[in-house]
Amino acid sequence: MNKDSPIEVSVVTEYLPRQSEPLKQQFAFAYHITISNHGNKAAQLVSRHWIITDGNEATQEVQGLGVVGEQPMINPGESYRYTSGVILETEIGTMSGTYHMLCETGVSFDAPIPTFLLAVPNAIN
Numbered sequence: 001m002n003k004d005s006p007i008e009v010s011v012v013t014e015y016l017p018r019q020s021e022p023l024k025q026q027f028a029f030a031y032h033i034t035i036s037n038h039g040n041k042a043a044q045l046v047s048r049h050w051i052i053t054d055g056n057e058a059t060q061e062v063q064g065l066g067v068v069g070e071q072p073m074i075n076p077g078e079s080y081r082y083t084s085g086v087i088l089e090t091e092i093g094t095m096s097g098t099y100h101m102l103c104e105t106g107v108s109f110d111a112p113i114p115t116f117l118l119a120v121p122n123a124i125n
Contacts, residue, residue: 006039055090
């Protein structure tokens with residue numbers, strides 16, 4: 001957990017071979033996110049900012065309101081979970097970013113999303 005944020009973000013990734021087309025350089029991945037509130041005040045996830053980098057170091061940024069169509073309020077001691085996905089042109093890539101949060105006291109802050117790896121099984125030895 002980041003010492004400056006009461007919000008902890010953990011990620012589990014998976015390669016989706018049925019949605020991928022390697023011959024067309026399309027590698028599909030799902031990421032399962034858990035956002036936990038370790039603070040003592042409720043906080044709402046207002047928006048997201050992703051930095052997605054593929055194996056060729058091509059970077060794209062994605063910004064938008066909420067996640068999967070929601071702007072969840074996360075109470076102290078609770079977690080919010082969701083799954084989303086991304087398609088890369090390479091077998092390997094990374095994602096990182098921030099969630100912009102609004103505390104119930106009206107104070108806003110950014111919760112960091114740690115860099116995580118997206119990789120086709122056996123792509124890294």
